[in-house]
Amino acid sequence: MSNILQRAARVLGAPFLTLRRLDRLGDMLEKRLDQLEKRGLQPLAERQARLETQVGQLTQSLTALRQTSGARVASKDERSAFRRELPVEVSAQPPAPDATEPLQGCPTQTVLKLGACPVCGCQTFTPVCRFNKMITMPRMPDAAAADYNYSLCHQCGVVFAARRPAGARFAWLLQHFEESLGRTGPGSKRAGKIVLNSYDLDDAGKARLRELASKGVFVSEHDGASRKDHLWQLQADRLxxxxxxxxxxxxxxxxxxxxxxxxxxxxxxxxxxxxxxxxxxxxxxxxxxxxxxxxxxxxxxxxxxxxxxxxxxxxxxxxxxxxxxxxxxxxxxxxxxxxxxxxxxxxxxxxxxxxxxxxxxxxxxxxxxxxxxxxxxxxxxxxxxxxxxxxxxxxxxxxxxxxxxxxxxxxxxxxxxxxxxxxxxRERSTRRRAYRSAEELSILLLPETVRYRFADRWKKAVEHGLETGFVAADERGRLRLMLRTAALRENALG
Ligand SMILES: [Zn+2]
Missing domain, CATH: 3.40.50.150 (Vaccinia Virus protein VP39)
Structure with a gap:
């Protein structure tokens, strides 16, 4: 094996394969190939192909080794590959700039900026997650709407939004409840769900609900009751x-x-x-x-x-x-x-x-x-x-x-x-670590349309994932999320 391959093997065989190491390896290979080109010793393509194959094999063995040793991934948390391939880097440009314009009408007042835990009053806390769900939505009311700076109180241990809406701003978000939660698109109402939606009831709506509710809560199925003639939600809620x-x-x-x-x-x-x-x-x-x-x-x-x-x-x-x-x-x-x-x-x-x-x-x-x-x-x-x-x-x-x-x-x-x-x-440091991992994973789970917001943090998130086991490289060096098997079903992205 040539010197360069021995070094490649050393890098790949090291306990933690990180992006930094992969980058270093890439630089090494590039330099070596430049030299080869200059000296004209071997046909470049042939050499490169061989190197790629060997790097791929080494990566695959490393992944297998990690899975069997279980050193980095707890065995109770079996992980499977999430099918979407992860890019190594993302662009800071929004894919469709028109679709990211702010929603209209959200009052800027008031955003509370907390200097103490709102639960116990302690003034010592550590930021653990900057954003709320708005960051996953292409359009949001304004930049502050996503930026909550969730922080861990050192005394009671509650994680609280250190920036949070109040007053007219909170009321506006609540009036736009379904949109604020990302359940419907901006300005549109959610169909169905008459019983539990946030909209006002008009007289026709009241008459309809009254008629349906008059059938009672426990409507028996033995004589062919149809879900359309009564409010089945009443019984479902009781149960x-x-x-x-x-x-x-x-x-x-x-x-x-x-x-x-x-x-x-x-x-x-x-x-x-x-x-x-x-x-x-x-x-x-x-x-x-x-x-x-x-x-x-x-x-x-x-x-x-x-x-x-x-x-x-x-x-x-x-x-x-x-x-x-x-x-x-x-x-x-x-x-x-x-x-x-x-x-x-x-x-x-x-x-x-x-x-x-x-x-x-x-x-x-x-x-x-x-x-x-x-x-x-x-x-x-x-x-x-x-x-x-x-x-x-x-x-x-x-x-x-x-x-x-x-x-x-x-x-x-x-x-x-x-x-x-x-x-x-001890609890504080354990939870800080857990929040950090969860934040990096949440970045990698973002819909493609909003990844641009994390262009500066993406690479670090991938690197953290490779180190802690929620990202793995396949035989050709392609990156994938490795999620606990149970979670694959819950993350609708793919
Ligand atoms: Zn507290």
């Missing part, structure tokens, strides 16, 4: 929420309690609690169609409006139990939110949080972190930091469960400060 009734009914023993549900979907939980405890119930729904249906179907008061910015209850008196659906991740001012909930509970009363997404969703399952952190997700957490967040705000955790990376947590109102331990250095 999908039944686990919360199991938890609450088993852990608490209440008699005719006053119960409030914040961000009630279709009133299912409250209807269930009326049945098991004869509860007196109140709902704060998010959308007009939900408000209409909760009143129409169950007769539950639901006039109070849901304000994510300055949360208020909107009903008189205190409650024995408050259900809080997907609010900690959304609320603009979590301390204010938790203080309001605390004040609305009777002493010793309980609060039940559910649908609170755990960060493991994107840290452990190869989902795009950008996609998961949409423009309304301004807090993220693991189990430990969720507990600390509650402790810091005067709640003691009674029970915590999870399903599909989503938390359910029952807590009790404490009557004084709750003692809690700040996040350990």
């Amino acid at each position: 999908s929420n039944s686990r919360h009734l199991e938890i609450l009914g088993s852990l608490l023993n209440l008699s005719a309690p006053r119960v409030l549900e914040i961000r009630s979907r279709l009133g299912s939980n409250l209807a269930g609690l009326q049945r098991i405890w004869k509860a007196e119930t109140f709902a704060i729904p998010m959308f007009p169609s939900q408000r209409f249906l909760i009143q129409e179907v169950y007769g539950i008061p639901s006039d109070a409006a849901l304000d994510f910015d300055h949360f208020h209850v909107g009903y008189e008196g205190t409650f024995d139990l408050i259900l809080s659906n997907h609010m900690i991740t959304h609320t603009v001012r979590p301390r204010e939110y938790l203080a309001t909930v605390h004040a609305a509970l009777r002493p010793g009363g309980h609060v039940y949080f559910y649908n609170e997404p755990l960060e493991e969703e994107f840290l452990e399952h190869d989902k795009s972190m950008f996609n998961t952190l949409n423009a309304f997700h301004v807090q993220a957490f693991n189990r430990e930091s969720f507990v600390r967040a509650l402790n810091a705000n005067g709640f003691e955790v009674v029970y915590m469960g999870s399903r599909d990376s989503s938390l359910m947590c029952l807590a009790r109102r404490a009557e004084g400060p709750v003692l809690w331990e700040p996040m350990s250095d």
